[in-house]
Amino acid sequence: PEVRAETRRAVVVEVDGATVASGEVVLKPVRHLTIYLLPHSHTDIGYTQIQTAIQQKQVQNLLDGIAAARRTADYPEGARFVWNVEVLWAADLYLHRLDASQRAEFFDAVKRGQVALNGMYLNELTGLCRPEELIRLFRFATQIERQTGVRIDAAMISDVPGYTWGTVTALAQAGIKYFSAAPNYFDRIGSIMRDWENKPFWWIGPDGHSRVLTWIPFWGYALSHRYGRLSPRLIDDFFAHLDQHDYPYDLAYFRWSGHGDNAVPDPAICDYVRDWNTQYVWPHFIIASTSRAFHEFDQRYGRQLPVVRGDWTPYWEDGAGSSARETALNRANADRLSQAESVFAMFDPQSYPAPAFDAAWKDVLLYSEHTWGAWCSISQPDNPLTLDQWAIKRGYVENADRQSRKLLADALSRGSSQTIAAHSQAVDIWNTLSWPRTDLVSLNPELSGAGDRVVDDHGQPVPSQRLTSGQLAFLARDVPPFAARRYTVAAGTPWVETRATADPAFSQTRPTPFGGAVDSGTVRAAVDAKTGGIVELTARGLRGNFVDTREGEGLNDYLYLLGDQLQDLQHNGPVNIRLGEPGPLVASLIIQSAAPGCNQLGREVRVVAGRDYVELIDTVDKQRLEATNYYANDGKESVNFAFPFAVPGGQIRLDTPLAVMRPELDQIPSACKNWFVVGRWADVSNRQQGVTWVTLDAPLVEIGDLTARLLNSQTNPEVWRQHVGPTQKIYSWAMNNHWGTNYRAYQEGRVVFRFILRPHRHSDPAEATRFATAFSFPLLPVCARGPQPARIPFLRVSPPDVTVITLKPSDDGRALIVRLFGASGHNRSARLDWGEHRPRALFLSDTSERPCRQIGNQVTVPGYGVVTLRAEF
Incomplete structure (x- = not known):
């Protein structure tokens, strides 16, 4: 029974009828506390084992998690197993590798709440991400939502300390409002645990209004690593921690990630919770999803939480400097994919190969994921485990490099019919950004063999020079946004305007x-x-x-x-x-x-x-x-x-x-x-x-x-x-x-x-x-075919301090997706002016790419905020 007031009780110990000890115990009221327990496996893609073994293990973890939830389905409410899929990479693998019946079991488990999906695709080093890469980190969450019919409004990240400020924006764009951040609890984390452990707050995005409820639990993600199993000692320590920090709430949570990184599910917690809740009134344990725990907390305390605005500058991105070549290459890969998407949007959106882009973006994300190599990468740098894991990690970058180049070349080839003979001396220069550009263009010898002189589409010469590399450089002037100008290479003396x-x-x-x-x-x-x-x-x-x-x-x-x-x-x-x-x-x-x-x-x-x-x-x-x-x-x-x-x-x-x-x-x-x-x-x-x-x-x-x-x-x-x-x-x-x-x-x-x-x-x-x-996003030269490209911009956005950071065909093939960014930091009313092809309807959208509310050609863009639009033609 519950102790409602401090009570003193005499205690006598007898052995064979003789009193051997006696004393008094004081029974004190126990704090009324509901503790949500979130089972998951911390996903290191590598580190403990080679990446291919981790793939198999995390798929098996999902199978085992579903099985554990089914075995405990008749347990009392709160003691039934729930498997939190920490990052959706594991669910993606599961759906690609397993058969139809197992996929159906997965969807059923999600709908029943036995499997809980969290919104982040990987435990990412968010500071390394390019803007669209950061958005893509949550894209799969919006895709799998459609398949399951279950909303994903929470995300987990584990081990990684610190997150770039735009993470709040990306979470908001994906409809995620709860963020369980559970960093490494001790190493290369600065004062994160000291400052934020069990101190939930609303993290406000750079736009001033996007926000996410952020909460670091006791011992980060590694509580189960420390204690091994649920026990009275753990509970006593947890209460002492809350008391020491004057924890003011009667609802708390902690993670349960098994025994080590990439651990298997631990269904033994179900028996412990069942027995504890039967024997004791407080604290009361509930095995749950991230979403449920945070939603209950938000309902009760959301209005009184502190509000924090600023960059949570991350710590572990420094390791990317240990592979500087690959880090540079991955930055270029992300930008090249964004350019290729824009070219498809302008040239041939119906042919947009969404699965190929999806695969390439995932390789970009996999490089920025926090697991770089083996646990022994420093102690044994030439160990086969170290070398093999690095070969796979490097492979993500090299795959993305090949894929992005192929996709860009494919997109550019659709600019005009390949059956029309090429103009041997002319090139079209395409601008894939939302403002007019005057920039240097370098043509390889194949495109510039006619000479060293360049004239524009009005027949006027432009400055040019043959470089020591053999390329022909010239200054392309006033190339309109999302449009092109044609230039012709000819024999003759290069024109000089001013001299460098x-x-x-x-x-x-x-x-x-x-x-x-x-x-x-x-x-x-x-x-x-x-x-x-x-x-x-x-x-x-x-x-x-x-x-x-x-x-x-x-x-x-x-x-x-x-x-x-x-x-x-x-x-x-x-x-x-x-x-x-x-x-x-x-x-x-x-x-x-x-x-x-x-x-x-x-x-x-x-x-x-x-x-x-x-x-x-x-x-x-x-x-x-x-x-x-x-x-x-x-x-x-x-x-x-x-x-x-x-x-x-x-x-x-x-x-x-x-x-x-x-x-x-x-x-x-x-x-x-x-x-x-x-x-x-x-x-x-x-x-x-x-x-x-x-x-x-x-x-x-x-x-x-x-x-x-x-x-x-x-x-x-x-x-x-x-x-x-x-x-x-x-x-x-x-x-x-x-x-x-x-x-x-x-x-x-x-x-x-x-x-x-x-x-x-x-x-x-x-x-x-x-x-x-x-x-x-350099100006892109394409061998000219057919008539001159119209200089009317495909899309123009004003004022100019609102920039288009994404222009792509929608994955469903029925629209274009436009993402706007308030680059000046000031709120703006932005106007979209379309060229020859005007949409029949324009909708506010988000990372899901679904139509939300229909709007006209003007939209408010917050300073340092993102607005996603869906244009249907």
Whole structure:
């Protein structure tokens, strides 16, 4: 019976009729607490075993979970087994691999509530995602909802600490409002558990209104790893934890992930819960789904929960720097898939191969998934388990590379009938973005064999130049959004409008320390003769030098650190500076040197005549770090490129997927500050002027100093950086092997890192987004066939600070999907103007791609918010 008031009872112990002990016990009322218990298996795709074995195991776990739910179907309510599918990758495998009768059993179990589906496809490193990749992380949830008829409104993520701010937006777009975040409870997590364990809150998205109820449970996802089984000791410890933290609610939950990662279901909890609930009134246990637990909590306490707004800057994305080549390739794969989808939408939406795109996107997601390799990847880097797991992980990237290239080529081939003879000297230049573009285009020799002169569709010459690679570069002007212009290649002298120059002998013409300079006529960069870094960056109409050289660093300086002590920081050796491209359209300097950690370091500094930016193309021919012990200080390395900007009082802003954030100011408590993950750009601006910095290949940055120096396991929250002060310094953290498990111990071979520098006037996040995105979505040349393409945009969106981040055919083949993003951070009323093909109806939609509410051609787009539309023709 329930103890309702403190009661004292005498206790006597007798043996053979004789009293051997006596005393008094105090019975106290037990807290009225309902505890929801969520069974699941933490999905590591690899790590404990090779990935193929994990595939089989997680499919079997689903079969076993269904069987356990059936066996306990007659247990009392609350004691019946429920199998939470942590990530939907397992359900996807199940549905693809098993027969019709087993699929029917799965659907029946979902409908009965015996199997609970959670919305995330994988335990993703969300900071690595491109915008559409982050949306795609929840796409399968909306697809399987249709098959089961059961709404998915909750998501789990396990092990991973920290999540990019746009995750809230992506969750909201998928109709998910509950987020069970259960990180690793001790290693490389900063203060996440200290700050947020059992402190549920509403996490507000970058748009200011999207929100998700976020709740980290006791011991994260690993409670069952710690205790092994349900027991009075566990319950006592749980109550002590709640009391210690003044937990104010009478409803709680914890995860039960079995005995280790990739564990099998543990139906023994059903007997324990049945017996406990029979014997005791409080606490009361209920085995449940994430959705049920969070829904009950929301109903009772949702209105009184704290509201938190900001980026939960993640911690584990740093490991992606251990495979820098593949990380760069995956970023490009995601962007190429987005471009290919747009081309299909413009050219031939009825032929859109949705299954092929689905497979390619899943490979992109699988690379960004948190399991990089084997548990012994650092201790035994050449163990067959390590090598075999890495081969599969790398295979995701290479598959996505092949698939994305094939899909883009297929899409482009549909631009005009292949039966029409090609114009041997003409190319159509297609713009797959939602604003007009003037950008450099490079044609391979097959498309430019007629000569070096280029004229536009009005017969006017445009600047062109044959590059040292054999490609023909020209400036395509005013290419309309989602449309094309035709250009013709002819024999003759290339037309010169303004001249770009590169002078490797600059130091010989003046008594300066410069080893050379490039000048576009709009922007100029001078290179240091000793280091090869940029020590002067100036722009016409803007004040001063944008390089802060006070501490001896220049822009794009190479910095190599063996271990974690800054006194051991090394630089490249003496440089050889020579002319690369001579102009007049493209001019560049090539800077070569020996460098620690490299077989050779090559850096190219390039400008385009009349354009207002400087391109940096850094080629690291990485030397394998040979170490007897990859845990030791001399077994750890990092490659960095410095960018100390001189923008007095400048504020740094970072582009992240579906958001823009300011370090420190837009971070929630426990967010990582030692390193940050950048989508496309960073910007340093004061009220008058600034610089936009674009990174195409390397996502990791350090702000203010080389602060990414925490090696191996790190369990003390106090060692992590607590604050980011005012600064205008950015360091690209291009490569590292700092982890003690999972990620790679070494990397080698040729890796290219590309950066762009653009001085500008006032800060404009939307302009930074447009500028940076253009480098990832290049203008696409297609061999011209038939009549000239109409210059009427397929779709135009205004105002220009509302950008189209997705244009694709719907998977059902009956519509186009348009995703809009409020890139300026200000709420806008956006207008859609269609070209020759106008939709008969336009609907608000979401990740499901279903029509929701019909609208006209105008829609409100929140600042840093996403609106998905479905256009039916």
